[in-house]
Each structure stands twice: as structure tokens, then as C-alpha cells.
Amino acid sequence: MTEKDNYLAKILERKQPSDDGGFSEEGLERAKALISLYPKKRSALIPLCHLAQGEHGWLTERSMEEIAELLEISVAEVSGTASFYDMLHLEPVGNYVISVCTNIACMLGGAYELLESIEERLGISVGQTTLDMQFTLEEAECLGACDTAPCLQVNSRFFGNLDAVAFDKLVTDLASGALAGVVPPHGVLSRVQRVFSLMSGEQGEAAASNTDETLGQK
Amino acid sequence: MTDTVKNDSHDIAGAEAQPDSDTVSLIIDGRQVTAHKDELLIEAAERHGIFIPRFCYHPHMDPVGMCRMCLVEVSSPRGFSLQPSCYLKVQENMEVKTSSEKAKRAQEGVLELLLINHPLDCPVCDKGGECPLQDQDMSHGPGESRFIEEKRHFDKPVEIGPLTYLDRERCIQCARCTRFAAEIAGDPQIDFAGRGDQTIVATSPTQPFDSYFSGNTVQICPVGALTSKAYRFKSRPWDLEQAETTCMLCSVGCRQAAQSSAGALVRYLGIDDVNVNQSWLCDKGRYSFEALQNGRILAPLARHQGRLEPVRWADALADVTAGIRSALSKGGNDQIAVIGGSKFVNEDAYLWARLAKGVLGSELVDASMGDDFNAELALALPRATINETVNAKTVVLVSADPKEELPVLYLRLYPQLAKGKINLIEITPTRTSLSSLAKARIDVRPGELFSVIDDLLDTTKDTAGTIKDALQLQNVREMLTLSDTGSQEDRGQGVVFVIGRSNLAESPVYLEESVKLIAAKMAKAKFLPALRRGNIFGALDMGLAPNLLPGRVNKDYGDIVRRKWGTLPEANSHGTTEILSRCAKGEVSVLILLASDPLSDFFDQSLVEKAFENTPFIVALASHEDPSAMRADVVLPICHLGEMNGTVTNIEGRVSTVNQKVMPPALARQPWIIASDIARLLDEPFGLSSLEEISSEISEIALAYKGVSLSSLRASSRRDGVVVPLGVTGVSIKGSKRTTALLDPIATPGIASAEEQGAPMKSGYIPESFITAGETDEAGRTSLKERSLVSIDTLTLKGKQDMGLGVMPEPKSDKHTLRLVLKRDLYDMSTTVLNSPTMTPLVDEQEISLSKADAERFSLTEGSLAKIAANDQQIVAKVKIDSLLRAGVAVLKANKEIVGSYDAALTKSEDDKATEDSGDQITTRAELLIDAFGLVTEVSIEPHDSAKESR
The missing domain is CATH 1.10.10.1590 (NADH-quinone oxidoreductase subunit E)
Structure with missing residues (x-):
């Protein structure tokens, strides 16, 4: 280091x-x-x-x-x-706040589909927090990362070009602590x-x- | 093309207006008008009779341009453009169109937008009928909405404070309430939260909106978003009747509209008297109307076999006269004592003074109930008006916290201080609500005031003994103009001292001597005596005080009065403390209480108790069943504010009218009638049969009141009262640009609407010319000036020399005791608060404030109970650690009886039966600790532990 x-x-x-x-x-x-x-x-x-x-x-x-x-x-x-x-x-939020952009570039890139799959994967809808206080899901306005649409932020860190599979890996990594050095609390x-x-x-x-x-x- | 023509006319107009640089000329709606240089366009237009619709604009607050309702077309180098007229200052050659097609469309658009999310629940809204949104939608709105979608919804209503509800759906985000709370009251407990169409006014989750001035936000809310608990759903505006009157709860004397429905007062609204309250009221004054309906005495009461029973008026008065006759037959003039009168109007006070001094021949008369310092001195000092005070260069606070005792004076001071327009110096034992804005602050330990003032004024002293910080000392002297090299006579120019008792547990002699010293050393300084009781200045001016006679004269100048009243008592006069101690010694046969309640309202409880025990005959004039009245032998029911007529005199000497709105309950009478009856029964009738007659007798013999009578004050141009004596203390409004009486129906919604129902209502500025012109002739005024006022020279300057000690008596200092500061707060256990259901819960519990060091020394922690003892008495109070309090001082609050939430704590520590049997009465009444004749009160303090007690 x-x-x-x-x-x-x-x-x-x-x-x-x-x-x-x-x-x-x-x-x-x-x-x-x-x-x-x-x-x-x-x-x-x-x-x-x-x-x-x-x-x-x-x-x-x-x-x-x-x-x-x-x-x-x-x-x-x-x-x-x-x-x-x-x-x-x-109000209290989960350890990871996931903000999914649904503005125009991301929307065209499939943001709503992504959002739907995220809701399904986490078992919560927008504005809610998982029962284990791990994840909070938010819908966000343009995050300024249109080149990687659809994109989202986890605790102010960017992740782009996501689909359901990529997000599933992201969540698994976050939950297992594999991203501990990358995504701050x-x-x-x-x-x-x-x-x-x-x-x-x-x-x-x-x-x-x-x-x-x-x-x-x- | 047309623009060119108009510009030409501008130039001509501009050339004409050139000579006076303070005015500009502009064209509004084709009319050439002139305006003050810094005037806002909306104000200039209004002065010339052109009304521009508005919501957020308020004449006494800074503009924000929040609601956009006042959009008008204004000329600019690029042609006409829409601009908010409440946010735009007038400029030379400006051309304005307030009702052009474009301006109208803009205004209609704004209204349509504001109404998009407004619920239109007018039929159930308190504001309906007096609502600026309703009114202006009718006058300036499109009349139709294109919005067909679902409106936004919030929970209705939210209780944002103990007196206020908020309905967020109705809010149009004009920011009047938030601006008032932040700019005027200095209590920014409400602010906007959220964003976009979800913007709401909100408190923080932890701090409710419990400002002393919360009611003003309800009054200025241009929609029904803020409603008050006391008035909510009580009445509709078109059912209200209204009378203009003056509040008598403290000596500021705010002008207010008393509104009634079905024969009962339901609301007070502040009237825009620019000299006094500028449309604001404190919550205690605003919600005190409730006290009219509760706890009233309905019929005369007389004691039969130990119990008070209703009797006929004739019998009660016969009892009283019999008592007086037997007292007089004992010989000596000082058999009869009269305490109180500050709740009376001037006419009542005058007739009672005449009865007491002229008929009964007693000099034991005092209205100030011991919280003054020297009535004669207070009246003799060069008095500042409220406007002079809030526009002074330097204000020195040598008084209690104005926010607690004279709330609206605080309200006038705060914005000026927050804007840095005045220097504030505090010389007080504890911090006040203005401390954070003070330029300098000197902590005075009880008993040290005179030494501090002496050191401060003696510029030859380099290092002051009592003021530790030399730098601060220099700074303070500069602000007091003491460092000026100019002549002695100019000292104190632009300095106003607000003087009053900041500590009821300290002898008033320190303040009295300090004030004399200041007056002697600072020739140009002015004073605002902060005596707090309702009409105390009226009572003093009418002679209900030791050594004083009507018209602000003392006995040396009493010839005019003597001619009318006959012989006057020669004996030396005494204040309330002396009167009570004579009563306690059994030297007084009859004690008459004029709407006063010494049992809960005097700072030496034991003395009052003894006085009541040892006075054979006590007569109480009372409106409510207060503790003192219930101990009297005869109780005579009297009217309350709202039920009587007359005049009152406020802190600056302004005389204004009090007007009746509702009928007094059952058999209650106005006090002057009682005085008149007693005089008649004693075969010395006054020959006065109406308030008007009394009032003209006052203006006849009371020098300071020459030219001021009830009927003259009813003239519309004098509605806001006049400062007496006329022509001596002029009405000066420094820095005010208001020149005509204005009525802004949007600034004070309820009042204007009531006026439309036929009740006359007008308020505003009284031109100085009016007061001096034709009212008093030149000769009359000169003699008035010479003769009426007790001059400062007639009062001996005791100061250091007379004490013979070189210094004022200073109590011996004991490291292990604490000196007590007893101060009042707004919601104490006064008759008004206890009889107003919405205010009663606001009385907080007794607590003792200690510095951190002292608390540790006595092993006390925050929130624990302490036993406080002094003068063989002891009380219990909850400990509050105040990190900003100086060591060696303990602070208690006056008139706090109930243990309230202490109950739990006390019963817990008292489950031991032995404690109960020992008969120890636990009380929190701080007045028990004080000896009225002591210099300071030193208390000893220890943790409250009843287990130890029972051993």
C-alpha cells in the first residue's frame, strides 16, 4: 500500500x-x-x-x-x-445506500429494468431498507456518469454498465465485504x-x- | 416611439425633483409621484393610493420577494420588464405600470400557481372571510384554475408548538412566519424544510415552536396555515365585533383589537401602532382574553363566621365604610393602607388616589408592589420613548430580561440589535435573552451594582476594582461617550439606560443610588424605567404612590391638587415594603388591595403572611379569585380589561384609550364607581359621575396631563395615544420613513376585515405638528415644563458621601454561601396565566440555576433536587447547571408554587412515613427566602435528601 x-x-x-x-x-x-x-x-x-x-x-x-x-x-x-x-x-439507512439513476441516458440504457431487477434481488422497493440494515435503495437523478449508463452509486462510489447479473455480483461482493476497501461506509x-x-x-x-x-x- | 415621449417627461420631472436629494420622482400608472430615496416601490405606490397585491411583503420585515404576487412592469434600459415591487427600491425617473395587461397576466398567473396546491377548504378554515388569499384572488386572480390533477396532501394539522397548529396544505410559502421568527423575535424555531412542491414550514424534530411571540405568526399568516389553539374554530370573522384597546398586562401598552363573538372575547389582534408595538403582541397578552371567562368573582363577598359569602353591594360597601370609619376614629392618618392599582385605568387610579389621600388622609399608598426602585426618581428622570430607545446609539440594560418582563420592548430591540444598529451594554447579574448580541456585558454579583457603576463612570480610574477586564472597561466607556474629550454637559448623548430591578432578592437601594449617579454624571443620557406592571406608570402619574400627586408632581408642587382635594396628608410616605411591615406590626387597621395579590406577587412571602395575619380588616377589589382576595374580609368584584373604558399610560408616558368590548360578569363594577360610592358614604362625595368627568378633572389638575382627556384621545388622529406631557417629550420617529397613517389589510388581516364589517379601525403615525399645534398654548407649555416634573435636583444625591462609609454598604462576603437572584419569567403563576387554559400548561417548574463550580461544591447534579435555605425558611428546587452563570450566584424564579413534575421525585423520596409525619411542607416558592429589608439574600444549599431529614 x-x-x-x-x-x-x-x-x-x-x-x-x-x-x-x-x-x-x-x-x-x-x-x-x-x-x-x-x-x-x-x-x-x-x-x-x-x-x-x-x-x-x-x-x-x-x-x-x-x-x-x-x-x-x-x-x-x-x-x-x-x-x-x-x-x-x-432516518437510519442501510450500510450501503444504492442510488440508481433513472434519467434519460440511463433510462434508455435500461435503468428501469435494472431497478426492477434490483428490487427483486434485494426484496425491497425504492425508498426502503433491507431488514438486515445492509442495503437502502434510492432512485436518483442524473449522476453524471452517462457514458456508463445504466449507472448507480453505492455510498458515493460509481458503478456503471450494469445489468441484473452484474448487479447480483456487486451485491454479493458488498455483502461479503470484498469491496471493503473500495466502498466506504x-x-x-x-x-x-x-x-x-x-x-x-x-x-x-x-x-x-x-x-x-x-x-x-x- | 411612445417610450421616447415618456422618457422626455421623465427628464423634466427629474429636473424638478433635483433640489431635494432625499426624494426621487417616478411615474406610477401614469401619475407623477415622489417617494423617499430608499422606499420600496410597493410602499411608494401604496402611499399614493395604488394598491399592489402582495403576500410575503410586510411593512415591518425585510423584503424577500418570495411570493411574486407583486409583479409589476418597470421601465429598464431594455424596455419594460416584470419585477417584484416589494423587492425593488424606487429610482429617479422609474416608470411603473401596476395594472397593465402584462402585469395583470403575471399577477393572475402567480395566483393561479399559488392556488394549484391550496386545498380550498375555506368553509372550514379559520381564515375564511379575512383571508388575503381569498380577498386577492377575488380582486387580482384569474377566477378559474386549469389544474385538474390531484393536489398534494399532508397530515392536517400539525401541532408545531404549545399554542400553534400548522396546516401545511394551506401554506403558500410566503416565509412571513419564518422571517418573523428569525428576524423580529430571534427565535428561529421554524424554517422551511423539503424541496419543490414538498416544501413545508417545519420545526426541528427536537425543538417545538414555543416562542413567546408565536401568536404573531398566526396573525400575519396570509392564509389559514397557522392557527392558534385559543381561537381555532371559535368564531367566523363576520360574527366578530371589535373595539380598539390597549393591552394592560405589562407597561409596554401594546395597541390591540379586542374581538368578541356572542358577548365573549375570542381574540386579540395587534394593531400597527408604529410607535409602540408595530402590530406585534406577546403570546401572554394575545391569549389573555381567556382569563375573562375563568375564576371570576361574580358578586361582592363578605366574611361571615370565617367564610366568604355573597352579599349585596350596599351591604358590602356599608361594611367597608364602617371599617374605614372605625379606623379613622382611632386617630392618626396611617390607620388605612392601600396597595395596588397598576391594573386600573388612569381614571380609576386617580379616583382611588383622591379617596386614599384626599378623603382617608392616608399616605400609605403604593401601586408598585415593591418592584420599583423609587417611584419619584423614576418619574423625574429624563424619559426616553420606545422609539428613542430602539434608535439610540447605545442602550444600557440595567434591568431584568426584557423578553420575560416587557416582551414587546424586546421585540422592538431585537431586530435593531441583530442588524448591529445599536450598541448594547448589559450590566446585569445573569445573562438575558439579548446577551449574545451585547457589545459588552458586565456580570454584577448582587450587592455590587453601585460599585460597578461608580467604577465605570469614574474615568480617572484606570484599573477598576469591580470590573476585571480593563479592555472591556475602555470599550464600555467609549460607547457611553465617557471617553469623549467634549464638554461634561454632552455626556450621555444618544445613550439610553433601561433601568429596572433585575433581582427581587436584592435591596432596590443599589439600583436607586446607581441611577442617581448616572443621571448626575451623564447629563444627556435618557432613561426608560422598566417597571413592568400593567398601568403602573398611569398609577404613579395619578398619585397612587408614596410622595406623588397626580400629574407627576411631588407634594412640594401640590398646590393645584390641594385646592381640589382639600388637605393632604403631611406624614412621610412609604412604599409597599414599609406598608406591609406596618401591617405586620399591627399598626394598620384597614388594608385595601386594589386588584393586587401580594400573597403571590410580593417578594417577601413571610412579611405578607404576617401582614395579613395582623391586619384586622382587609378589603380586596379583585376581578379573580386570587389567593389574597380569598383571604380578605370583604371582596368587591371589579371589571377586567375588555370590560372597561378609560385611559392608560405606558412605559414611555404614552396615554392611550382602553375600550370596553364585552359586559362585565354579573355584579362586577369598574373601580372608580366603588371609590365614588365609598366617598359618598363617608359624606365627602367627589361630585364626579362619569369617566369623562374624571378625565377632564385629571387634565385640569394633573399638570403632565394637560390637554389630554378621554374624549380628545378618541379622535381618530390620536388613536395611538400621545406622550405626556405634550410638547415636552415629543414624538420622534428617527429613521422611520412612514409619513401617513397606513392600513395594510394584508399585513394585519383580521383587523382590516373586521373594519369592513363596520367597526372603525385606524392606526399609524401621529404627525408631530398635530400634537403641538393648538393643543397647548405657548405659555401653558412653558409653565408645564417648569413646574410639572419633579426635577432630578430635588432628589438628594445620596451616593457614597451620605453613607458615611466611603462606599455603599456591601454585604460581607462568605465564600460558602450563594447570593440569590430572584427573577421573573413570562409565564409565572399570575392570575392571568392561571385562568387562561391554553397558557396554564406553559408555567414551568421552579429550578435553581447554579454555576458549574458551585454545583460541584455542593455536590449537586443537573436535575437533582436541592434544598435551599435562607432567613429560617427553606424550599426545594430542581438543579440546573448554567455554564455561563458566574460563581457565587444562585438564580430562582419568582411566583412558582406548584411542584408539578417534581411530584414523582418527591413522593419517591418520601415513601418513608416518618417524613410525612414530621409535617414538613415542601414548597418551591422562592419568595419565602427573602427578607424585604435585607440588602442581599444569601442562601445555603444542600442536596434534598428526605431520608436524612427523617433521622
Whole structure:
């Protein structure tokens, strides 16, 4: 493993979440670092929502309260804003959130057929979560990967050119943990995790800005 | 082609308007009009009689351009285009078409869109009949919908707060409620959630909408989405009758419309009085109408063999006069004491003052119930108006939290503070609801106020003993204009001190002396005395206070009054504390309670208890069965707000009318009639037989009230009242661009609709010229200025020197005790709250706030029960750890009796029978701990453990 892979793996693992649904100690530190990036505190609202979602897999009521407290805004403003965005989940979701694109390119490429087979394979319909809390199925608008239509996202990771068979393998791999290094736990985003470095020996924002460049898009 | 012609006319108009740079001229619907530079187009049009439909626009909130209803055609370099007139400032040469074909089509389109998802359940909707959506659909809508699909559905209704329901299907997303909550009230507990057609107004899952001002969102909702629990399904707008009146629950005196149906009050709505409440009300005021129907005393009661029984009025009054006669025969003027009167209108207060001082010859008269600092001083200070306060350069809060005691004053201050328009300095023992917006905050431990103020004002001091942070000190002095090198006389220019008692457990002497010091050192500073009781300023102005006579004069200037009233008592006067202690010593034969309830409303419970025990004859004028009335020997039923007429005087000295809307229950009478009857029975009749006659006597002998009478206040141009004395404290509206009385039926829906039913309603700005012109002649005004006001010089400046100690008495500091702060909150166990079913559940339980360090020191944890003792009394309260509280201070709330949810905890720890047998009464009433004559109250505290007690 290269140093970069090591770094990525480290920031993309789910940390031990706190029991009360709020931020862990490390999360709280990250939250403060995120807030310090903005001239106005409330600008950090969405990054903080992602950070909290990364800790629990969804946005708990307690973490919304903590965010409100940190940003000196009301809880209604936090929950109101969070409810606007599909990527923020206000209810518990499975370990893997599968978002299937059904916009035009994917639709022509057989997205609805794929969706149907997924529903059949997982035994749930769109918007539901499997009983073992492994998979949540969502219908998504264009994911920007039209070249690989029909495509879907699993926890913000892209998978394209799928059909029923390919999806079956994907699900099997996800369930068996074969994709553990590729697909991070739901909600964990490198974008909010790399605010300051966790790599030993490196410190603070200098390291963070370096990794920003080296990490690139994905 | 036509454009060119019009542009030409623009240029000409522009040239004409040039001289005055503050105005611009524009053309609206072909009419040349002028407008203020920063005025919004929708406002300019309205001022010139052109109504543009609107939903989201509200005259007292910032524009958002949310609903698009006000689209009009506006000229631009690229021709006419549709623009929202509520979001557009007027510009020179602008040309506007508000009802062109294009503008009309746009407005119709917007309305059709808004109605697509509106349920049209008008027949069962509370707003139906006074609904801006209904009204404007009739006036500006297409009249027909092309939408045939299924409308969206939500659960109806959601209880978003303890007083408010939300029906999300009806919402048109105008953002009035969310903007009000965030911008005006500073309680952003509601916000938009969701997206697209699923956008809803929502609270967070954990925090209900329990703002003190939630009722305003119901009032300004332009559809029936928000409804109040108290009014829901009570009446239809066309069944309502209405009278314009002034709220008497606190001294802000909000103008409101009292609306009744079938002879009962069903709703109060705020009226847009730009000087006072700007159409807002607090929830306590808004929902207090319920108290009229509950717990009322219906007939005079007299005590026979220990029990209060209904009697005839004649018998009750005969009992009272007999009691008074026997007291007077004992000799000495101080046999009769009168407490209360702040719930009376001015006319009632005046006649009771005349009865007490002129007929009974007593100087034991006080309306302030001990929560003032010195009535004479309060009236003598150069008074700021509310508008002056919220437009001041610097506001210094040396009072209780305005949100708890004077809610609408807070509402006026908050938006100004949030926009950074005023500097706020707090000098209070605990944080207030405005602390987060304060530029500087000085934590004052009880007993240290005078030293802090002294250090602050003494600019020669570099390092202050009491104020630790030197940087902050410098900053504060700058904001107070003390660092200015200018002359001494200009000190305090633009500074307003809001002064009141922030702590009922501390002697008022600290505040009194501090205020004198400030007044002496800062010549130009103005004051807003934050006495909170309803019409307390009216009662003080009418002489229901120690040493004061009607018209804001003290006894030294009492010649005019003396001529009318005859001899006046010469003895020195005393406040409520002194009166009660005389009662407690058995020196008073008759105690008359004027709609006051000292048993639940005075800060030294033991003193009141003793006073009640040792006074042989107690007469109570009461509207409700409050604890004090139920202990009296004779109870005389009186009217409540809504059932009486008269005038009231608010915190800034504004006199406005109170108007009757419903009949008083059964045999209740207005208090002046009772005073008049008693005087007649004592063979000293006043010869006054109506409110109008009393009112004209007031304007005749009360100097400050010259030119102000009930009938003159009924003139439509004076509906919002006038600040007395006329011509001395002018009405100034700094920064207000409003110049004419406006009525926006969309801003205040219910009121306008009621007006259409025939009830007169108008409100707005009183031009200053009106007040000064022709009302008082020049000579009259000059003499008024000289003679009526008690001047600050007449009050000796005690300060440090007179104490002979070099400093104010400072209680000896004990590391192991805590100094108590007793403060009020809005929903206490007052008669109004307890008799209003929707508000009663809002009374929260007693709790003691402690700093983290102190809690640890006494091994107390959050939520545990603590035993608090002082002055041989003890109470129980739940512990709340307040990380922002300074150490050495404990905070309790006033007037909290019930243990409520403590019950479970207490019974659990008391299953031991021995505890019950020991007879220990567990109470949470903090007033038990306080000694009214003490300087500060020091409490000892330990964990509540009844097992240990029983040992």
C-alpha cells in the first residue's frame, strides 16, 4: 500500500460513533476545524451535516442539535436545510445506500429494468431498507456518469454498465465485504474527512492542502 | 416611439425633483409621484393610493420577494420588464405600470400557481372571510384554475408548538412566519424544510415552536396555515365585533383589537401602532382574553363566621365604610393602607388616589408592589420613548430580561440589535435573552451594582476594582461617550439606560443610588424605567404612590391638587415594603388591595403572611379569585380589561384609550364607581359621575396631563395615544420613513376585515405638528415644563458621601454561601396565566440555576433536587447547571408554587412515613427566602435528601 492509499483508507473508515448520537470527540475536533475554514460559521452547515452523517451513517437528531449549537443557529435551520438535500438522510439507512439513476441516458440504457431487477434481488422497493440494515435503495437523478449508463452509486462510489447479473455480483461482493476497501461506509466523505491530516508525522493544514491536490477528484 | 415621449417627461420631472436629494420622482400608472430615496416601490405606490397585491411583503420585515404576487412592469434600459415591487427600491425617473395587461397576466398567473396546491377548504378554515388569499384572488386572480390533477396532501394539522397548529396544505410559502421568527423575535424555531412542491414550514424534530411571540405568526399568516389553539374554530370573522384597546398586562401598552363573538372575547389582534408595538403582541397578552371567562368573582363577598359569602353591594360597601370609619376614629392618618392599582385605568387610579389621600388622609399608598426602585426618581428622570430607545446609539440594560418582563420592548430591540444598529451594554447579574448580541456585558454579583457603576463612570480610574477586564472597561466607556474629550454637559448623548430591578432578592437601594449617579454624571443620557406592571406608570402619574400627586408632581408642587382635594396628608410616605411591615406590626387597621395579590406577587412571602395575619380588616377589589382576595374580609368584584373604558399610560408616558368590548360578569363594577360610592358614604362625595368627568378633572389638575382627556384621545388622529406631557417629550420617529397613517389589510388581516364589517379601525403615525399645534398654548407649555416634573435636583444625591462609609454598604462576603437572584419569567403563576387554559400548561417548574463550580461544591447534579435555605425558611428546587452563570450566584424564579413534575421525585423520596409525619411542607416558592429589608439574600444549599431529614 502506498502512503496515499493508506491515508485514504484511514480517513474513509467509520470511526467509533458516540453513544448519544452526537459527534465523537474526534468528530467534534474536525467540526471545529471545518468551521474555522469559513468567514461565517453558518457556512459550515453542509460540511458538518456530512461529517455527522459520516459518523452514524445518517443524520441523527442529536447531531443536528450539536451542529446548531456549534454554528449558533437554530435546530430548525439545520433540519430544514438538511431536508432539502437527498444525500443527507434524516432516518437510519442501510450500510450501503444504492442510488440508481433513472434519467434519460440511463433510462434508455435500461435503468428501469435494472431497478426492477434490483428490487427483486434485494426484496425491497425504492425508498426502503433491507431488514438486515445492509442495503437502502434510492432512485436518483442524473449522476453524471452517462457514458456508463445504466449507472448507480453505492455510498458515493460509481458503478456503471450494469445489468441484473452484474448487479447480483456487486451485491454479493458488498455483502461479503470484498469491496471493503473500495466502498466506504455510508456517509463517510473524504471531502470533509481530510480537513486536517491524520497521517502520523504530518501536521495541520499544510498537510491537508497537500493531500487536497494529490487526492484529486476521486 | 411612445417610450421616447415618456422618457422626455421623465427628464423634466427629474429636473424638478433635483433640489431635494432625499426624494426621487417616478411615474406610477401614469401619475407623477415622489417617494423617499430608499422606499420600496410597493410602499411608494401604496402611499399614493395604488394598491399592489402582495403576500410575503410586510411593512415591518425585510423584503424577500418570495411570493411574486407583486409583479409589476418597470421601465429598464431594455424596455419594460416584470419585477417584484416589494423587492425593488424606487429610482429617479422609474416608470411603473401596476395594472397593465402584462402585469395583470403575471399577477393572475402567480395566483393561479399559488392556488394549484391550496386545498380550498375555506368553509372550514379559520381564515375564511379575512383571508388575503381569498380577498386577492377575488380582486387580482384569474377566477378559474386549469389544474385538474390531484393536489398534494399532508397530515392536517400539525401541532408545531404549545399554542400553534400548522396546516401545511394551506401554506403558500410566503416565509412571513419564518422571517418573523428569525428576524423580529430571534427565535428561529421554524424554517422551511423539503424541496419543490414538498416544501413545508417545519420545526426541528427536537425543538417545538414555543416562542413567546408565536401568536404573531398566526396573525400575519396570509392564509389559514397557522392557527392558534385559543381561537381555532371559535368564531367566523363576520360574527366578530371589535373595539380598539390597549393591552394592560405589562407597561409596554401594546395597541390591540379586542374581538368578541356572542358577548365573549375570542381574540386579540395587534394593531400597527408604529410607535409602540408595530402590530406585534406577546403570546401572554394575545391569549389573555381567556382569563375573562375563568375564576371570576361574580358578586361582592363578605366574611361571615370565617367564610366568604355573597352579599349585596350596599351591604358590602356599608361594611367597608364602617371599617374605614372605625379606623379613622382611632386617630392618626396611617390607620388605612392601600396597595395596588397598576391594573386600573388612569381614571380609576386617580379616583382611588383622591379617596386614599384626599378623603382617608392616608399616605400609605403604593401601586408598585415593591418592584420599583423609587417611584419619584423614576418619574423625574429624563424619559426616553420606545422609539428613542430602539434608535439610540447605545442602550444600557440595567434591568431584568426584557423578553420575560416587557416582551414587546424586546421585540422592538431585537431586530435593531441583530442588524448591529445599536450598541448594547448589559450590566446585569445573569445573562438575558439579548446577551449574545451585547457589545459588552458586565456580570454584577448582587450587592455590587453601585460599585460597578461608580467604577465605570469614574474615568480617572484606570484599573477598576469591580470590573476585571480593563479592555472591556475602555470599550464600555467609549460607547457611553465617557471617553469623549467634549464638554461634561454632552455626556450621555444618544445613550439610553433601561433601568429596572433585575433581582427581587436584592435591596432596590443599589439600583436607586446607581441611577442617581448616572443621571448626575451623564447629563444627556435618557432613561426608560422598566417597571413592568400593567398601568403602573398611569398609577404613579395619578398619585397612587408614596410622595406623588397626580400629574407627576411631588407634594412640594401640590398646590393645584390641594385646592381640589382639600388637605393632604403631611406624614412621610412609604412604599409597599414599609406598608406591609406596618401591617405586620399591627399598626394598620384597614388594608385595601386594589386588584393586587401580594400573597403571590410580593417578594417577601413571610412579611405578607404576617401582614395579613395582623391586619384586622382587609378589603380586596379583585376581578379573580386570587389567593389574597380569598383571604380578605370583604371582596368587591371589579371589571377586567375588555370590560372597561378609560385611559392608560405606558412605559414611555404614552396615554392611550382602553375600550370596553364585552359586559362585565354579573355584579362586577369598574373601580372608580366603588371609590365614588365609598366617598359618598363617608359624606365627602367627589361630585364626579362619569369617566369623562374624571378625565377632564385629571387634565385640569394633573399638570403632565394637560390637554389630554378621554374624549380628545378618541379622535381618530390620536388613536395611538400621545406622550405626556405634550410638547415636552415629543414624538420622534428617527429613521422611520412612514409619513401617513397606513392600513395594510394584508399585513394585519383580521383587523382590516373586521373594519369592513363596520367597526372603525385606524392606526399609524401621529404627525408631530398635530400634537403641538393648538393643543397647548405657548405659555401653558412653558409653565408645564417648569413646574410639572419633579426635577432630578430635588432628589438628594445620596451616593457614597451620605453613607458615611466611603462606599455603599456591601454585604460581607462568605465564600460558602450563594447570593440569590430572584427573577421573573413570562409565564409565572399570575392570575392571568392561571385562568387562561391554553397558557396554564406553559408555567414551568421552579429550578435553581447554579454555576458549574458551585454545583460541584455542593455536590449537586443537573436535575437533582436541592434544598435551599435562607432567613429560617427553606424550599426545594430542581438543579440546573448554567455554564455561563458566574460563581457565587444562585438564580430562582419568582411566583412558582406548584411542584408539578417534581411530584414523582418527591413522593419517591418520601415513601418513608416518618417524613410525612414530621409535617414538613415542601414548597418551591422562592419568595419565602427573602427578607424585604435585607440588602442581599444569601442562601445555603444542600442536596434534598428526605431520608436524612427523617433521622
